[in-house]
Amino acid sequence: MHAAARRGSPPHDDEPARSEGDAQAAKLIRGGRTKLVLVLGCVAVLGVGALVAPPRVPPPVARAEAAAPRLEAQVERRGPARAFRGVQDAGRGALRFSVSFPAAPRVDIVTYEDFAENVPRSALPSGFGLLVSAREVLTHLAATGGRTRLSAQTADGTLVQSRAVAYEPETGLLLLELAAGVPEAPPPVAPPAVAGELAVAAARDDGRDYVAPVFIAAAEPDRYLVTAASGLIFPGTPLFTLDGEPLAVTAGGAPEPLAYPVAASLERLRRLVAEGRGLPSSIGARLQALDGALAQRLGPGAALVCDLLPGGPAEAAGLRPGDVLLSVATAELQGVDDAIARLARLPAGVKASIVFARDGRPRAVEVEPFQVLSRASNGAPRVPPADAPTAAAVFADEVLRAAAVPGHAVVLAIEGRVVKGPQAAKVLLRRRPAPWLVYLQQGAQRFFALVGQGA
Amino acid sequence: MNEVLSVGLILLSALVAGHAAQLVRIPEVTGYLLIGLLIGPSAFDLIGHDDVATLGFLSEVALGLILFSIGSIFEAARFRKVGAGVARITLFEAGSAFLLVSLGLMALGQRPEVALLLGAIAMETAPATTLMVLHEYDAKGPLTDRLLALIALNNMLVLLAFGLVSAGLGLLSGQAESVWLTGYRAAHGLVWTTVGSIALGVLLGLLIDAWAARAKESGEAMILAMGTVLIAVGAARALSLSPLFATLSIGATVANASHHGDDLIAALRRADPPFYAAFFVLAGAELDVRSLGTLGLGGLVYVLLRAVGKIVGARLGMRGLDLPPQVVRYLGLCLVSSSSLAVGLTIQVRHSFPDLAAPVTGVVLAAVLVFEVAGPLLTRHALVSSGEAQTTPHPLREASASEASL
Numbered sequence: 001m002h003a004a005a006r007r008g009s010p011p012h013d014d015e016p017a018r019s020e021g022d023a024q025a026a027k028l029i030r031g032g033r034t035k036l037v038l039v040l041g042c043v044a045v046l047g048v049g050a051l052v053a054p055p056r057v058p059p060p061v062a063r064a065e066a067a068a069p070r071l072e073a074q075v076e077r078r079g080p081a082r083a084f085r086g087v088q089d090a091g092r093g094a095l096r097f098s099v100s101f102p103a104a105p106r107v108d109i110v111t112y113e114d115f116a117e118n119v120p121r122s123a124l125p126s127g128f129g130l131l132v133s134a135r136e137v138l139t140h141l142a143a144t145g146g147r148t149r150l151s152a153q154t155a156d157g158t159l160v161q162s163r164a165v166a167y168e169p170e171t172g173l174l175l176l177e178l179a180a181g182v183p184e185a186p187p188p189v190a191p192p193a194v195a196g197e198l199a200v201a202a203a204r205d206d207g208r209d210y211v212a213p214v215f216i217a218a219a220e221p222d223r224y225l226v227t228a229a230s231g232l233i234f235p236g237t238p239l240f241t242l243d244g245e246p247l248a249v250t251a252g253g254a255p256e257p258l259a260y261p262v263a264a265s266l267e268r269l270r271r272l273v274a275e276g277r278g279l280p281s282s283i284g285a286r287l288q289a290l291d292g293a294l295a296q297r298l299g300p301g302a303a304l305v306c307d308l309l310p311g312g313p314a315e316a317a318g319l320r321p322g323d324v325l326l327s328v329a330t331a332e333l334q335g336v337d338d339a340i341a342r343l344a345r346l347p348a349g350v351k352a353s354i355v356f357a358r359d360g361r362p363r364a365v366e367v368e369p370f371q372v373l374s375r376a377s378n379g380a381p382r383v384p385p386a387d388a389p390t391a392a393a394v395f396a397d398e399v400l401r402a403a404a405v406p407g408h409a410v411v412l413a414i415e416g417r418v419v420k421g422p423q424a425a426k427v428l429l430r431r432r433p434a435p436w437l438v439y440l441q442q443g444a445q446r447f448f449a450l451v452g453q454g455a
Numbered sequence: 456m457n458e459v460l461s462v463g464l465i466l467l468s469a470l471v472a473g474h475a476a477q478l479v480r481i482p483e484v485t486g487y488l489l490i491g492l493l494i495g496p497s498a499f500d501l502i503g504h505d506d507v508a509t510l511g512f513l514s515e516v517a518l519g520l521i522l523f524s525i526g527s528i529f530e531a532a533r534f535r536k537v538g539a540g541v542a543r544i545t546l547f548e549a550g551s552a553f554l555l556v557s558l559g560l561m562a563l564g565q566r567p568e569v570a571l572l573l574g575a576i577a578m579e580t581a582p583a584t585t586l587m588v589l590h591e592y593d594a595k596g597p598l599t600d601r602l603l604a605l606i607a608l609n610n611m612l613v614l615l616a617f618g619l620v621s622a623g624l625g626l627l628s629g630q631a632e633s634v635w636l637t638g639y640r641a642a643h644g645l646v647w648t649t650v651g652s653i654a655l656g657v658l659l660g661l662l663i664d665a666w667a668a669r670a671k672e673s674g675e676a677m678i679l680a681m682g683t684v685l686i687a688v689g690a691a692r693a694l695s696l697s698p699l700f701a702t703l704s705i706g707a708t709v710a711n712a713s714h715h716g717d718d719l720i721a722a723l724r725r726a727d728p729p730f731y732a733a734f735f736v737l738a739g740a741e742l743d744v745r746s747l748g749t750l751g752l753g754g755l756v757y758v759l760l761r762a763v764g765k766i767v768g769a770r771l772g773m774r775g776l777d778l779p780p781q782v783v784r785y786l787g788l789c790l791v792s793s794s795s796l797a798v799g800l801t802i803q804v805r806h807s808f809p810d811l812a813a814p815v816t817g818v819v820l821a822a823v824l825v826f827e828v829a830g831p832l833l834t835r836h837a838l839v840s841s842g843e844a845q846t847t848p849h850p851l852r853e854a855s856a857s858e859a860s861l
Contacts, residue, residue, distance in 0.1 A: 028531040028711040035661050035712065042658035049651045050694070054640045 128203055130238035130249050132189075132266055134181035137162060138249050141172040143236030154182055166269040166278035169344055171223070171260055172251055175269040175278070189262045190245035195219045199239045199247055201228065214239060216259075224248055224259040233257055280344035281369035283354075284312020285319060286446070289336040293450045297437060298324050299360050302333030303340075306439075307446040317354075317365040321439060322416065322448065324357040343369070384410040384441045389422040391440060394429070395451055403451040406442060413439040461506045462513070462733065468494055469732035482831040484587040484735050489828075491739020502740045510737055517734030518795060519688040519702045520681070520727055521583045522610075526656075526706020527720050528603045541601050544772035545608040548790055549578040551768025553616065555760040563756055568624050569814045575617040576800045576819055577761040580609045581792035581830060587731060588834045592844035597779045599843050602789050607703060610796060611649075614697055617800055618645040621807055652696040656704020659687050663705065664713040676722035684723070699796065738794060742824045754818045758825050765790040781841035788837040792830025797823055 029035060127143020129152060137152050144150055151159050160182070166175035193199065197216045214233070218225040226239065226248075239248040239259055248259035272278045286307035294304060301324030308315040325339050326332065329352045333339045346352050346369045355364045391400055392407030400407055411419050415432050419425040429436060434452030441447075468490045476486025494501040502510075557574030561567055585606055589599055622641030663683045667676070687705055691698040709719055766787035773783050801819045804812050838844035 027713065029661075029708070035664070039658060039661050042654040042661075045654040046651060046658070046694070049643075049647050049654075052643065053647070054636060054643055 127234050127236040128238060129176065129236045130246055130262065131182060131186045132246070132262060133186065134183075135178045136266075137176040137178065138262060138266060138269070139174050139176060139236035140249060140251050141167065141174050141235075142251060143234070144174065150176075152176060152178060158182070164279060166272045167280060168265075168269060168272065169280060169340065171258075171265070173249065173260055173265050173269060175266075175273070187245060189266075190241045190243070190247045192221070192261055192263070193219055193224060193241070193247055197241075199226070199241060201233050201237050201239050201250065203234055203237045214259075222260065222264050224261065226250065226257060226259045228257075277345075281346050281348040282309075282312075283314040283317075283319075283343055283346070283367045283369045284309030285314035285343075287325065287336050287339055288447050290324060293435070293453055294437075294448060297435070297450055298322075299357055301326050301357055302338065303336040304448055305356070306448055313367050313369055317367040319354070319356065319365060319367075320358070321446065322358070322437075325354060326357060326362065327355040329353060384412060385418075385420070387420045388412055388441075389419065389425055391438075391451075393422040394419075394425040399452055402453060403449050405438070405440060405449050405451060409440040409442040411438060412441055412446065458506065458509050461502055461510060464494065464501060465491075465510075465733050465736045466729055469736050472736075473732075482588045482835045483591050484584050485828060485831045487732060487735035488739035488742070488831075491736040492742050492744065493739075494736070495740025495742070497740075497742065497744045502737075507737060507740050510733070513730065513733045514737050514795065515688055515698065516685060517727075517730035518583060519684045519698060520723060520730055521586055521734075522699055522702040523680070523684050523706040523709075523723065524720060524727075525582055525586060525603060525607045526703040526708075527710040528607055529703075529707035530710035540773075540776045540778065541604045542608060543776070544601070544769055544786070545605050545612055547772025548605075548765050548768035548787065549609055549612050549616070551771065552577045552761050552764030555764040556757055559756050559760045560753060563753060565753055565814070566811075568808070569811050571620050571624070572617075572804055572808070572811060572815050573757060573818060575613065575620045576797050576815070577757065577764070577793075578609070578616055579613045579793055579796045579800070580606050580765070580790045581794040581796070581826070582606045582610055583731075583734060584792040584794055584827065584831055585789060585834055587735070588831050588838070592835065592838050594838045594844045596781070596841070596843035598782045598785060598789070598837070598841050601778075601782060601786065605786070605790070609790070610699055611703070613796060613800075614699065615645070615649060617803070618648055621803070624808065647695070648697050649700060651694065652691060652698075652700030653704045655690060655694070655696055656687060656701040657708045659683050659690075659701070660705040660708025661712060663719065664709060667709075667713055667719055674722075676719050677726050680719045680723040681726055738827065741798070742820075742827065744824070751817075753814070754821050757818050758822050761793070761822070761826075762791055781843070785837035785841045788833045791826060791833050793823055793826035794830075 029038065127139065129137040129139030129143060131152075131154070132138045150162060152162050153159050161179040162176040163179075164174055165177045167173070193216045195216055195218050197219075199214050199216060201212045201214050203212070212228060212233070214226045214228045216224050217227045226233075233250050235251060237250045238246055239250060241247050246262050248261050249265065250257045250259040269278075285305050287303040288306045290298065290301050290304045295301065298304065303325045305314070305319055305321055305323045305325065307321060308319060328339065328342045329346065331342060333342065348369050351366045351368045353364055354367050355362060357363070388410045390407065391405050391409045391411055394411055395405075397407065411425055413419055414425060414428045414436050416437070417428055419428065429452075435450045436452050438449050438451045439446065440449060469487050472486035472490035473483045476483045491502075493499060495507065496503055553574040556577040557570045560570035560573055565573075585602065588594075589602070622638075622645055625641050626638055660683075663679060666679055669675075683705060684702055687701045688698045690696070691701040706720070769787035769790060770783070773786065797819050801812070801816045804815045808815075835844070
């Protein structure tokens with residue numbers, strides 16, 4: 001390039017030398033007046049152009065405040081495998097942001113049928129978790145798919161066996177300890193978020209990493225309500241700030257799941273471990289509140305047993321769905337929350353007496369609680385009997401609405417009698433006056449309801 | 456890595472790459488691009504993404520200097536010799552690339568909006584890369600003359616075409632404002648970008664001309680020229696004008712208004728080398744080898760049809776013109792390079808049409824990688840085969856005092 005500089009002009013055919021005057025005369029723009037006119041003309045063009053400019057289109061971020069965002073997510077993988085950049089390309093009038101954070105903190109929770117053979121139950125992870133230290137993963141119980149044999153798969157594909165060391169029943173948060181530490185330290189945790197902030201959920205679907213924006217719709221010190229714009233968030237999915245700092249772990253499973261701040265949750269779970277209460281004990285019974293109508297029907301009491309773990313301590317001791325708990329270990333219960341808390345505090349492996357009422361008559365049993373998550377629970381999900389009718393097939397809509405029972409719930413029993421088919425159910429209804437004590441199942445949950453009040 | 460260290464690394468890498476390129480007989484610019492690829496995020500990551508973004512202003516400055524040089528081609532007396540023919544060739548080669556790429560992609564099932572945007576971007580020929588190769592090989596002759604003029608016209612045509620396509624898509628996009636306002640916005644944008652940019656360039660060119668007589672020392676001339684170019688780039692950005700048109704216009708105005716123009720251009724050339732080197736090394740660092748994996752069938756079609764459109768279109772445009780045989784045979788090959796303007800237009804697409812950005816960006820970035828490497832090699836081949844190039848190019852070195860024209 002410097003060869004051309006010798007000639008002081010761009011490469012061109014050789015021209016004969018000219019005098020300075022001749023050179024100036026050959027120029028297109030000659031004379032001071034011409035140049036002045038041109039200068040004024042250019043200033044006028046620029047001035048007029050600026051004056052007649054149409055109003056500016058507001059930038060995309062500002063327009064998102066007025067319009068609901070329509071979002072599509074893309075993930076680009078750049079640079080070393082330990083980092084990837086999530087790019088959110090939005091439709092016109094919506095938000096666009098770019099976030100870069102290390103992939104390492106997010107782990108996939110993979111469950112196994114046979115731990116010894118390391119055969120995964122499914123190619124898809126059952127949920128996700130967040131690496132919070134070299135050997136700890138924060139996740140949600142729902143991410144384990146109800147299994148206890150599981151491993152954590154890190155971003156580079158390494159599979160590490162893990163065991164639960166702490167469980168918080170109120171939130172469902174689970175702290176796993178990895179059998180082997182991962183080499184990279186996770187990034188520092190973000191400070192608590194406030195309502196209205198934007199965060200990013202990082203997960204995997206169909207074998208591909210993806211990021212999805214979430215809004216922190218409401219924020220409390222120990223939990224957030226998040227809104228995902230693009231579909232469900234799997235349990236245990238970590239949320240990151242736009243700066244790539246780990247923020248929370250979601251309970252998942254709904255368009256608006258709860259999310260739990262990492263820092264506060266980790267503190268609580270580690271405290272449980274330190275106090276030797278990492279994994280609460282359980283008698284294998286699910287309880288529901290005994291509200292006014294049910295209490296009138298079943299008599300006074302704290303909590304109603306609505307489901308039992310098959311083969312669990314409660315079932316083995318003789319408890320049945322419909323029993324009303326009155327006291328645990330000689331302490332009178334003050335409501336369903338009190339009952340749950342006291343039962344969780346019972347030491348595993350030590351028998352405790354439980355007083356309950358059945359058909360209005362008090363009874364007592366000895367129950368030996370087990371430690372939650374310590375037993376393999378690889379059974380199939382509770383499926384209602386095939387011939388059990390739906391509530392909508394048995395009861396009228398207005399009756400169900402009054403009882404706050406969804407029509408698609410399955411009727412298992414009416415007044416203690418197992419129901420096989422809608423006709424049999426209606427026969428039972430004709431034999432007993434309303435209201436009826438109905439045992440139902442919705443999803444995996446079983447519960448009692450008093451239906452037909454005021455009918 | 457801090458910015459100062461990055462710049463030092465870029466310059467020294469360019470030095471090594473320039474000499475290495477000469478050894479293996481490839482254009483310097485290819486050497487710069489490859490070394491940029493090596494030290495950039497795609498390979499050794501010595502210059503990271505953040506560094507590339509921070510040092511982007513160096514690329515803008517370099518591009519302004521390059522376009523100023525190209526603008527000086529539009530000196531009236533010289534341009535009259537090649538003008539009409541070049542205008543026709545430009546229309547044919549750019550038009551062929553646009554039509555082939557747009558129709559080819561639409562035939563492949565690509566959305567018409569994406570195909571049209573890619574067609575407009577495909578029209579572009581890289582000014583910086585081509586000029587660099589011309590200077591490196593000290594090329595001169597009818598092929599070189601027409602090539603420079605063609606590139607200048609080509610870039611102007613690309614901006615016009617892209618502006619028209621964007622305006623049309625904007626009108627059809629059904630935004631929540633009146634058709635008249637959308638149309639007016641599009642028309643104003645198009646006219647403002649061209650006429651306003653030219654007005655800014657002419658204004659600055661005349662101002663620089665008024666001062667040029669006072670610039671007796673070469674250093675002063677260099678400061679004057681460089682300062683004006685930087686002001687043009689900055690002002691164009693601030694006023695939403697086109698830095699490309701503005702700096703081209705400065706060069707053209709200086710070439711046509713003052714006999715001091717040659718002196719200013721020569722003085723500016725002395726400051727060029729580090730900016731040029733940094734420009735191409737950064738351009739290489741921005742290339743992502745992994746983007747080749749996303750090229751896909753659409754990308755392959757884009758690359759092939761663009762190259763065919765350029766070469767064949769140039770041939771068609773030269774029909775009936777009385778041109779030297781080396782021009783007819785080799786001009787098309789020199790038009791294959793594609794780089795910064797294409798990348799700049801994809802950024803425009805991301806701002807204006809974010810839902811179309813992904814397919815456009817994916818194809819263009821991968822194609823730029825191909826053309827950045829192949830283009831200079833083809834240009835070198837054309838210059839050497841046509842006899843207009845020195846076969847032993849000079850690597851970067853200071854012009855000696857006796858060679859100075861001031």
